[in-house]
Amino acid sequence: MSYRAPLEDMVFLIDEVLQAGDALGGLPGFDELGVGPDLSTALLDEAGKLAGGVLAPLRRNGDTNPTTCVDKRIHIPDGHAEALRQMGEGGWIGISADPEYGGQGLPEIYATAGHEMWNASNMSLALAPMLSCGSALAIHAHGSEEQKATYLEKLHTGEWMGTMNLTESGAGSDLGVMKARAVPEGDHYLITGQKIFITWGDHEVTDNIIHLVLAKLPDAPEGSRGISLFIVPKFLVNEDGSLGERNDVYAVSTEHKLGIHASPTCVMAYGDNGGAIGYLLGEENKGLAAMFTMMNEARLKVGVQGLGVADGALQQATAYARERVQGGVPIIEHPDVKRMLLNMKALTEAMRALVYAEAITMDLAHRGAEAERAAQQARIDLMIPIIKAWCTEAGVEVTSQGVQVHGGMGYVEETGAAQYLRDARIAPIYEGTNGIQAADLVARKLGRDGGDTMRAVLDMVRDTVAALKDTGDARLAVMAKGLEGALAEQELSTQFVLEALAGAPNTALAGAFDYLMQSGYLFGGWQLARGALVAFAQLKAGSDNPFYAAKVATAAHYAEQLLPRCAGHGGAVRAAGGVQQDYPLEWI
Numbered sequence: 001m002s003y004r005a006p007l008e009d010m011v012f013l014i015d016e017v018l019q020a021g022d023a024l025g026g027l028p029g030f031d032e033l034g035v036g037p038d039l040s041t042a043l044l045d046e047a048g049k050l051a052g053g054v055l056a057p058l059r060r061n062g063d064t065n066p067t068t069c070v071d072k073r074i075h076i077p078d079g080h081a082e083a084l085r086q087m088g089e090g091g092w093i094g095i096s097a098d099p100e101y102g103g104q105g106l107p108e109i110y111a112t113a114g115h116e117m118w119n120a121s122n123m124s125l126a127l128a129p130m131l132s133c134g135s136a137l138a139i140h141a142h143g144s145e146e147q148k149a150t151y152l153e154k155l156h157t158g159e160w161m162g163t164m165n166l167t168e169s170g171a172g173s174d175l176g177v178m179k180a181r182a183v184p185e186g187d188h189y190l191i192t193g194q195k196i197f198i199t200w201g202d203h204e205v206t207d208n209i210i211h212l213v214l215a216k217l218p219d220a221p222e223g224s225r226g227i228s229l230f231i232v233p234k235f236l237v238n239e240d241g242s243l244g245e246r247n248d249v250y251a252v253s254t255e256h257k258l259g260i261h262a263s264p265t266c267v268m269a270y271g272d273n274g275g276a277i278g279y280l281l282g283e284e285n286k287g288l289a290a291m292f293t294m295m296n297e298a299r300l301k302v303g304v305q306g307l308g309v310a311d312g313a314l315q316q317a318t319a320y321a322r323e324r325v326q327g328g329v330p331i332i333e334h335p336d337v338k339r340m341l342l343n344m345k346a347l348t349e350a351m352r353a354l355v356y357a358e359a360i361t362m363d364l365a366h367r368g369a370e371a372e373r374a375a376q377q378a379r380i381d382l383m384i385p386i387i388k389a390w391c392t393e394a395g396v397e398v399t400s401q402g403v404q405v406h407g408g409m410g411y412v413e414e415t416g417a418a419q420y421l422r423d424a425r426i427a428p429i430y431e432g433t434n435g436i437q438a439a440d441l442v443a444r445k446l447g448r449d450g451g452d453t454m455r456a457v458l459d460m461v462r463d464t465v466a467a468l469k470d471t472g473d474a475r476l477a478v479m480a481k482g483l484e485g486a487l488a489e490q491e492l493s494t495q496f497v498l499e500a501l502a503g504a505p506n507t508a509l510a511g512a513f514d515y516l517m518q519s520g521y522l523f524g525g526w527q528l529a530r531g532a533l534v535a536f537a538q539l540k541a542g543s544d545n546p547f548y549a550a551k552v553a554t555a556a557h558y559a560e561q562l563l564p565r566c567a568g569h570g571g572a573v574r575a576a577g578g579v580q581q582d583y584p585l586e587w588i
Contacts, residue, residue, distance in 0.1 A: 002319075003056035003121040003312060005048030008547055009349065010113050011040050013356045016538075017531045023360055024107045027367040035107060043106075044113055050090065051117035054083050059122045062262025063419050069254040074202045074264045080125055081205040087118075088158015093129045097136060102153035112359040115301055116352070119308025120315075123423045124262035126308070128161060128200045130301045134294040135162025135212050139231070142282035142290040150237055151210055161206045164294055165195040165213040165232075165268060180215035180270065182230055182278060190275025191215055191232055191249075194267060197430070201266030202234070202251035208243060209234040212294065213270065213278060214287050221285060229287030230278035232270065248276040259422030296384055298431045300355070300362075303387035305427050306395030307351040313402035313420035314344045320415075321405055331405075339561075340405055344398045346558040349531075349551075350524030351391045357527050358383045378453040382445045383523075385437035389513075390520025392427035393434060399424040438512035441519070447501045451494055454519075458494075461487050461526045467533055475556040476536060479529045482559030486522045486566035493518055493573040504577060511576030518569035525563045528555040 014020045021036035033039065062077040069075075087093055096111035097103025111133075118126035136155040139147055139162075154160040168178050180193030191213055195201075202209065211232040220226030236244040251266040270276040282290040318341055321332035331337045358380055365376035399421040403410035410417040428434045446454055461483060468480035493515055500508035532555035535548035 003052045003315060005044065005051055005117050005120070006311060006352075007041075007044050007048055009352065010044055010116075010356075011037065012534075012547070012551070013353055013531065014040050014109055014113070017353070017534050018109070018357060018360050020107065020109055020360065024109070024363055024367075027363065029105055029367060030107055030363075033106065040110075043110055044117075046090075047092065047114050047117050050087065050092070051121040054086060055118060055125055056121035058083060058125065058262070059419070060416055062122065062124050063259075063416075064261075064413075066256070066261035067254055067264040069202075069251055069264070069266070072250045072252060074204070074251055074254065074266070076203055076205070076264060077262045080262055081203070083122075083125060084128055084161075084205050085158065087129060091157075093132060093158040094136070094156025097133070097156045098140060098152070101136075101140070101148060102156040107359075108362045109356060109359040112300075112304055112355055115304045116308045116311070116355075119305045120312040121308075122262075123305060123309050124260045126305070127260065127263045128205070129158070130298065130305075131164055131199055132158070132160075132162040134297045134301070135164060135210060137297050138212055138229070138290055138294040139210075139281065141293045142229070143231075147231065147279065147281065150241070151231070151233075154208070155210060159206060160208040160210055161200065161203075162210045162212065163198055163201055164291070164298070165198055165201075165211050166291065167195060167197045169194065169196050178214060178216060178227065180213065182215040182217055182228060183275070184217070185275075187279075189215075189217075189230060189278045189280065190271060191230060191278040192271030192275055194252075194269050196267050197255065198251075198266045198268045199430075200264055201268050203264055207235070208237070211249060211268070212281065212291065214291060215278075217284060224288050226285050227287045228284050229281045229290045231281050232276050232278040236277060248273045258425055259419065260426060295431060299384050299388040299437070300358075302427050302431045303351075303384075303389075303391035304355055306391035306393070306424065307348065307355055309420055309424045309427070310344070310348045310351065310395045310398035313399040313417070313424075314341075314348050316415075316417060316420070317341060317344065317402040317405040320409075320417075324407075337405055340401045342554075342557050343561060344401050344405075346528070346554050346562055347394045347398055347524070349554055350528050350558060350562075351394055353527035353531055354383075354520075354524050355387055355391065357530075358387060375453075375456070378449065379457065382441070382453045382457070385441040385445065386516055386519050386523065388431065389428065389434035389437040389441075389516050390524070392424070393517065394520070394524075395424045395427060396421070434516070435513060438516040439509055441516050442497055442508050442512040443501065443505070446494070446497060451498050454494055457523070458487060458490060461522065464526055464529050464533070468529060471533070471536060473536060475552055476529075476532060478556050479525075479532060479559040482563040483522075483525055483529055486525060486563045489566050489570035490518060490522050493570045496574050500577065507577035507581060510580050511573035514569040514572040514576070518566050518573065521563060521566050521569070525555075525558055528558050531555065 015037045025035040058079045065077045067076050094103035099105040182189040213230045213232045238244045252269045253267045255265040324331045361380045403417050406417045468476045532552045535551035538548045
């Protein structure tokens, strides 16, 4: 399948709208990198070649020839191992990781753009580096110096890969009832138990796989407070860094899934032959906090998955609509097909603008001025559940519309349109379902500071509305009107949710998903409007580049056709204490 990275939009966002060079170029560690248009263009062009030339051609083969497990050995589709090795050799896996441990040390914005391309071209394959990056991040944040020296460089360079092992059969998201156990033995622990849904849990792409495993000690407190995190390598690592004996951890089966067929989603067995050797990561009984370092990274990247798979579906649907003739004209000229494609385009570009903007926030939270870091961290904490959930819901909508654009041929597997939808459907589910994200947004991120961080972001939206009005342009006035109305709705919903949290928390939780979706549509529109202001300035200065005119028109379409959804979600939020709360469960 063909894929062409949307480099013009990516560079526009990074260098013209977000002005990454000014925002990040002077920060510690970035000051000698030359962050700016030259770096963006060169880097993203190479990433686009890898995505379009290497990853995308494997997509259909991976879908039609799923991963299998035979005699505890995982077999992945042809070409995928070579592609992953090529990613590692090119430095793409550790692109934003610490150079001291083999990373490239580039800003998160470039890692985000890379992950978009990997997911747009081949979501199954993209899951491997995503989980590997997350496991490396957890080791970097919580590991000992010895652990960092042992594992990080090989994870960052792709010589080894990493996984995340949380879920157990029957437990789902309730980690407090897990059965996996860790018994101390000298300088290590013996791990026993089973984990399910382990993405890229086993394979022979790399020489070693570093599993991060949640388990309980014999005397652990009850519930989630008694969970510890362990490093469990597939092959033990000798003191000189060479590989030793095979550890007692095996994949016993792979799941037969709706989508992402080339990604081995494994059932992993630990300790069937006496116990898998594991090493404590962080402190005993504090493993969940350590794992959340990885989970937050993963949740942001899952939001990028929603963006990436949406863009892949958009590209295919647009190409099909230009070629398919019906009624004597290409179907792209049919009003309803045009409507669908414009909605797909506007949602995709809104997702991109939002996740790229918050990639900047992430680096400012880590490296920005000391006095501003807490506020930047509060903002990215607020945005992560919105990005994860709203972008994945929008990704499912866009990929579904992609099938619809194809008509009956979209329902036929040979076109490949359905694969985008099947692949996308997992994203609202894993790394914490979108209902969990909504509860996190409302009960934790919004409630913990009484809505102060949300109000700070809404003030920025208000500033953008004022800037739109100041232009005097009719289309930007349409955006201003739409944003202003959506902003007012958001303020009403925020006040309602905060009051409900104080007196009727179940009402707040009942409206949490709609509140999250309302927030996503507003913030996506806000970021599109920011881009439209930059594009408008270029047009006013005399540019005849149609790209800028398209950016203004796409943002105006979003304001007219998609921002009104904020009112619908807001109405549902503020009615959450009604029939929904009173409805008897036996009637469902």
